Amino acid sequence: MHMKVEQPKKHHRFANFENGPRLIFWELTEGCNLKCIHCRATAQPERSPDEMSTEKAFQVIDEIADFANPLLILTGGEPLYRPDFFEIAEYATQKGLSVAMASNGTLITEDIAKKIKEAGIKRVAISFDGPSSNIHDQFRGLDGSFEKALQGARNVKNQGVQLQFNTTITSHNVDYLEDMIDLSKQYGVDALHLFMLVPVGCGVQIVESNMLSSTKYEEVLEWFYERSREVDFEIRATCAPHYYRIMRQKAKEKGERITVQSHGMAAVTKGCLAGTSVCFISHKGDVRPCGYLPLKAGSVIEQEFSDIWKDSTLFQQLRNPELIEGKCGQCEYIQVCSGCRARAFYETGNFLSEEPYCNYIPNQV
Numbered sequence: 001m002h003m004k005v006e007q008p009k010k011h012h013r014f015a016n017f018e019n020g021p022r023l024i025f026w027e028l029t030e031g032c033n034l035k036c037i038h039c040r041a042t043a044q045p046e047r048s049p050d051e052m053s054t055e056k057a058f059q060v061i062d063e064i065a066d067f068a069n070p071l072l073i074l075t076g077g078e079p080l081y082r083p084d085f086f087e088i089a090e091y092a093t094q095k096g097l098s099v100a101m102a103s104n105g106t107l108i109t110e111d112i113a114k115k116i117k118e119a120g121i122k123r124v125a126i127s128f129d130g131p132s133s134n135i136h137d138q139f140r141g142l143d144g145s146f147e148k149a150l151q152g153a154r155n156v157k158n159q160g161v162q163l164q165f166n167t168t169i170t171s172h173n174v175d176y177l178e179d180m181i182d183l184s185k186q187y188g189v190d191a192l193h194l195f196m197l198v199p200v201g202c203g204v205q206i207v208e209s210n211m212l213s214s215t216k217y218e219e220v221l222e223w224f225y226e227r228s229r230e231v232d233f234e235i236r237a238t239c240a241p242h243y244y245r246i247m248r249q250k251a252k253e254k255g256e257r258i259t260v261q262s263h264g265m266a267a268v269t270k271g272c273l274a275g276t277s278v279c280f281i282s283h284k285g286d287v288r289p290c291g292y293l294p295l296k297a298g299s300v301i302e303q304e305f306s307d308i309w310k311d312s313t314l315f316q317q318l319r320n321p322e323l324i325e326g327k328c329g330q331c332e333y334i335q336v337c338s339g340c341r342a343r344a345f346y347e348t349g350n351f352l353s354e355e356p357y358c359n360y361i362p363n364q365v
């Protein structure tokens with residue numbers, strides 16, 4: 001049974017929890033054809049017997065659609081590993097939800113791309129770990145996966161479905177980010193999202209060798225501030241909450257105002273959205289703040305989705321910036337940043353402790 005935590009006096013500026021999440025990431029399966037070395041899900045070649053049934057998935061969609069109007073991002077593992085993937089996507093579309101998917105791209109043949117379009121999927125995000133087969137295939141654990149993913153991207157594009165590239169920044173690819181922008185341009189993407197590595201799943205094993213130092217992250221995010229305003233597609237730093245601090249510092253230095261016109265959607269959102277605007281549903285129905293924070297807010301197998309979203313102690317804690325500890329708790333940027341709760345959890349076992357990969361010393365400390 002969940003204990004109720006007293007509601008925070010000072011809510012996050014960017015979220016209205018009553019209306020439900022804005023984004024739901026749903027890991028339909030842990031099954032996957034690749035063996036990526038940074039995989040969040042520690043993806044398996046076989047599907048798990050714990051996976052939710054098709055009927056249960058429909059019921060969860062009903063519950064979500066009755067309560068909220070989020071973008072539903074179907075993910076995995078590799079979501080196309082589920083034979084009922086298109087049934088689920090189509091059902092969600094019919095229920096009025098906006099549906100997107102995140103894939104490794106290698107299984108998206110012309111025929112599958114057509115089905116993606118027919119199921120009403122609005123955007124396909126394909127993960128690239130670098131702009132060449134050398135870097136990408138080594139990460140993905142399968143020779144030829146880069147070429148296959150590019151073919152998948154072309155097939156998506158040919159169907160007129162929006163295309164996004166996702167790249168997790170590590171020491172292996174940090175020197176190739178300009179090339180990643182070029183590749184994105186060449187493929188006419190609608191968006192490029194650059195993720196900051198979170199030590200979860202297989203990512204834990206590569207932290208020592210692949211995680212950038214906090215100083216290097218700071219440099220990358222400063223570079224990102226300049227580049228994000230020069231390209232003509234959406235480019236976003238994801239799971240790098242302190243980017244929202246850097247964005248404000250940079251704008252102040254230059255005497256710029258932060259508006260949607262000048263800074264895109266980054267102007268109206270905040271760093272970590274876990275539990276405030278975003279949540280994650282695992283393949284067996286566990287609801288978590290995000291895919292990288294392995295803490296359970298509830299289970300859609302046992303509870304209504306809306307009850308978990310509104311009442312879970314974990315979500316209520318994440319919605320109260322006054323509970324965040326260490327220097328993040330003292331920081332004047334807490335409302336726009338929050339620090340990554342998953343990296344804090346990995347480092348200390350306490351998801352409310354300070355973000356370990358931010359160099360900033362708050363004025364109030």
Ligand code: SF4
Pocket residue numbers: 198238239240241271272273274278289290291292293339340341342343
């Ligand atoms: S805790 Fe927040 S910043 Fe960290 S991975 Fe999850 S959503 Fe991203």
Ligand code: SF4
Pocket residue numbers: 241242245327328329331332333334337338339340354355358359360362
């Ligand atoms: S100290 Fe924490 S809240 Fe402040 S900018 Fe860094 S990560 Fe964000």
